[in-house]
Amino acid sequence: MQKLLLLGDEAIAQGALDAGLSGIYAYPGTPSTEITEYVQHSKQAQAGGIHSTWSTNEKTAMEAALGMSYAGKRSMVCMKHVGLNVAADPFVNSAITGANGGMIVVSADDPSMHSSQNEQDSRFFGKFAMMPVLEPANQQEAYDMVFYGFEFSEKYKTPVLMRITTRLAHSRAGVVRRDPAKQNELRMPSDLRQFVLLPAIARKRYRKLLDIQSVFEQESDASAFNHYYEGADKSRGIIVSGIGYNYLLENYPDRNVPYPVLKIGQYPLPRKMMEKICAECKEILVVEDGYPMIEEVLKGYLAKGITVRGRLDGSIPRDGELNPNILALALGMKDTYGLPVPGIVVGRPPSLCAGCPHIDTYKALNEALQDLPKGRVFSDIGCYTLGALKPYEAINSCVDMGASITMAKGAADAGMTPVVAVIGDSTFTHSGMTGLLDAVNDNAPVTVLILDNATTAMTGGQDSPAFGKIEEICKGVGVNPDHIRILKPLKKYHEENVRIMLEELAYPGVSVIIPRRECIVAIDKRMRDKFKSKTPANS
Amino acid sequence: MKRDIILAGVGGQGIISIASIIGYAALDQGMFLKQSEVHGMSQRGGDVQSNLRISDNEIASDLIPFGQADLIISVEPLESLRYLPYLSTEGWVITNNQPFINIPDYPDVDLLLEEIHSLPNQITLDAESLAKEAGSTKGMNIVILGAASPFLGMAYEKLENAIRFIFKKKGEDIIQMNLKALKAGRDVAEQHMKQ
Numbered sequence: 044m045q046k047l048l049l050l051g052d053e054a055i056a057q058g059a060l061d062a063g064l065s066g067i068y069a070y071p072g073t074p075s076t077e078i079t080e081y082v083q084h085s086k087q088a089q090a091g092g093i094h095s096t097w098s099t100n101e102k103t104a105m106e107a108a109l110g111m112s113y114a115g116k117r118s119m120v121c122m123k124h125v126g127l128n129v130a131a132d133p134f135v136n137s138a139i140t141g142a143n144g145g146m147i148v149v150s151a152d153d154p155s156m157h158s159s160q161n162e163q164d165s166r167f168f169g170k171f172a173m174m175p176v177l178e179p180a181n182q183q184e185a186y187d188m189v190f191y192g193f194e195f196s197e198k199y200k201t202p203v204l205m206r207i208t209t210r211l212a213h214s215r216a217g218v219v220r221r222d223p224a225k226q227n228e229l230r231m232p233s234d235l236r237q238f239v240l241l242p243a244i245a246r247k248r249y250r251k252l253l254d255i256q257s258v259f260e261q262e263s264d265a266s267a268f269n270h271y272y273e274g275a276d277k278s279r280g281i282i283v284s285g286i287g288y289n290y291l292l293e294n295y296p297d298r299n300v301p302y303p304v305l306k307i308g309q310y311p312l313p314r315k316m317m318e319k320i321c322a323e324c325k326e327i328l329v330v331e332d333g334y335p336m337i338e339e340v341l342k343g344y345l346a347k348g349i350t351v352r353g354r355l356d357g358s359i360p361r362d363g364e365l366n367p368n369i370l371a372l373a374l375g376m377k378d379t380y381g382l383p384v385p386g387i388v389v390g391r392p393p394s395l396c397a398g399c400p401h402i403d404t405y406k407a408l409n410e411a412l413q414d415l416p417k418g419r420v421f422s423d424i425g426c427y428t429l430g431a432l433k434p435y436e437a438i439n440s441c442v443d444m445g446a447s448i449t450m451a452k453g454a455a456d457a458g459m460t461p462v463v464a465v466i467g468d469s470t471f472t473h474s475g476m477t478g479l480l481d482a483v484n485d486n487a488p489v490t491v492l493i494l495d496n497a498t499t500a501m502t503g504g505q506d507s508p509a510f511g512k513i514e515e516i517c518k519g520v521g522v523n524p525d526h527i528r529i530l531k532p533l534k535k536y537h538e539e540n541v542r543i544m545l546e547e548l549a550y551p552g553v554s555v556i557i558p559r560r561e562c563i564v565a566i567d568k569r570m571r572d573k574f575k576s577k578t579p580a581n582s
Numbered sequence: 583m584k585r586d587i588i589l590a591g592v593g594g595q596g597i598i599s600i601a602s603i604i605g606y607a608a609l610d611q612g613m614f615l616k617q618s619e620v621h622g623m624s625q626r627g628g629d630v631q632s633n634l635r636i637s638d639n640e641i642a643s644d645l646i647p648f649g650q651a652d653l654i655i656s657v658e659p660l661e662s663l664r665y666l667p668y669l670s671t672e673g674w675v676i677t678n679n680q681p682f683i684n685i686p687d688y689p690d691v692d693l694l695l696e697e698i699h700s701l702p703n704q705i706t707l708d709a710e711s712l713a714k715e716a717g718s719t720k721g722m723n724i725v726i727l728g729a730a731s732p733f734l735g736m737a738y739e740k741l742e743n744a745i746r747f748i749f750k751k752k753g754e755d756i757i758q759m760n761l762k763a764l765k766a767g768r769d770v771a772e773q774h775m776k777q
Binding site: 048050073074076077157158210211213214215216217286289290292293298366367368371378379380381382383384385387388389390391392393394395396426429433434501502503 | 626
């Protein structure tokens with residue numbers, strides 16, 4: 044069969060396409076974005092009429108995927124870990140409704156916070172919802188697990204969560220493909236009350252979910268993704284989940300680990316295998332790329348049972364991504380650290396691109412606010428968050444998608460005036476517009492800057508669901524049209540832009556200022572594509 | 583045969599293209615490959631690296647352990663030093679000597695080059711000028727690849743073939759320009775080895 048060189052994200056996408064996917068739903072978020080982009084660029088997906096356009100946020104994506112599953116087809120919904128917080132309501136309840144067509148939820152965690160505001164571990168969400176979880180160790184497993192996940196989902200009529208971490212998402216390796224399967228036909232749920240979570244029905248469904256947990260556990264014990272490797276040296280047993288397994292093997296060049304190893308790729312945890320390794324070995328080392336979830340379960344609150352080592356006792360650092368050297372130290376091997384980084388080397392944090400429209404917006408905003416005490420600008424998630432850094436230091440918060448407008452409103456309610464919210468176009472439609480309605484309904488004195496660069500820039504320039512709709516949304520929500528102001532963030536309009544900002548800061552109600560200029564990277568890309576399409580193809 | 587390579591640079595400098603070319607050449611010879619990349623926030627002008635591992639045998643970790651990299655290939659001098667803890671004692675540093683300055687506290691370039699030259703195994707070159715001579719400064723990363731080519735454990739022709747494949751869609755002119763850039767870098771490395 045064909046072998047492809049794929050990122051972990053791409054392996055999941057190709058797996059879904061080959062397993063008979065009918066629709067993928069997502070809002071861009073590092074490190075999950077490339078799953079959906081791969082489907083969007085796939086000829087196979089186009090030929091199959093597979094849905095792949097971006098959703099407005101993770102909640103709408105999750106619900107649409109559940110709707111496609113209701114209709115009997117296979118659906119996938121992808122997000123970064125914090126996106127699962129946004130989608131938590133439909134996610135948790137979908138475990139109770141169950142699925143019809145196969146449904147896989149992919150959540151990509153970001154240990155070490157390469158591009159995120161926290162390193163939460165999605166496996167806890169799986170446990171919380173009592174949904175089976177798959178956690179691939181490599182790109183091939185990621186591909187194979189999608190087939191398995193859809194089959195499992197249809198067999199037990201449950202959505203399945205697939206959890207990956209940044210390193211697997213963004214690392215390439217060879218993946219062997221299988222024969223593509225056909226998409227499902229439309230098929231109503233056999234019980235038309237399955238998805239009606241009225242309390243009386245929900246109670247029954249919930250009991251069903253509780254009852255099936257032991258079956259899920261048996262499935263985990265029988266699963267090929269959970270494997271017990273025997274080992275002669277029983278002074279230690281190793282339980283390792285997901286990508287941690289690769290780092291373990293890296294420390295044994297011949298791949299012969301002397302200790303018993305339990306490799307975990309499917310949850311709930313395989314009870315029999317867990318019992319076996321704990322009975323056999325003197326102590327257990329738990330290796331997880333994320334929170335110490337398995338470790339906590341094993342150790343228990345009072346830690347009066349077996350000896351468990353891992354992130355909780357300091358054998359492995361409590362936070363951050365794993366790597367082969369962390370494993371080496373936990374196994375008592377010596378470190379292989381090479382030369383130190385010379386003192387001359389300084390950090391190079393990400394920054395706004397030369398020519399970025401946000402630069403002109405922040406320069407104008409800083410000038411408009413210069414006579415006021417600092418600390419009144421609430422911001423949000425996107426490239427413009429880099430405005431917190433030098434030389435701009437223009438914003439004072441970045442919490443979660445949409446929080447700029449609502450936090451500004453709360454501060455205004457407390458009596459802080461003027462207050463400013465800075466939010467991007469795509470973040471605004473993701474989760475900002477509902478907060479704007481709150482502000483309008485209370486006539487809160489907030490000045491909202493919606494930075495419209497016509498793209499979802501931070502994640503690589505995806506189509507923004509807000510495109511061409513921002514003023515109309517603001518008017519529809521009830522913002523006074525006289526206080527919706529459009530600016531061109533360019534140096535030559537600086538004075539005028541500062542003046543408009545000052546006018547709106549003085550207005551004791553909701554104003555919206557829209558600095559509008561296309562992302563410089565997006566223009567570059569557009570021009571390149573335009574040039575490319577004019578050049579005759581050589582191949 | 584096994585090579586563990588750290589590719590270093592600043593977001594947007596084209597280190598992924600270098601990885602693709604080496605990767606294609608490795609796969610073409612039936613080797614295994616793992617390549618970890620940086621996507622997301624750091625691509626906005628921050629420091630970026632890629633861990634590229636090629637081997638005749640199956641590869642376990644997506645990340646190269648400390649002290650085991652055979653090569654650091656860098657398209658920017660400051661970035662060439664950031665990953666020294668990963669370099670093995672016999673490893674080589676191949677780097678552009680032209681700085682990309684987008685931070686206010688960028689170190690003194692002469693001191694920086696002095697630091698690089700103090701390493702036992704290193705080649706520095708002005709990849710920008712060499713790329714310009716070959717046709718366009720855009721080929722800067724390919725010049726660096728050329729300078730690293732003697733250390734990759736594979737025939738030079740394999741890299742040429744990979745360039746022909748990767749740039750096929752861009753036309754014969756672009757292929758020739760990149761082959762020239764590759765050769766320019768290779769010549770510098772061979773000259774260096776002779777000395």
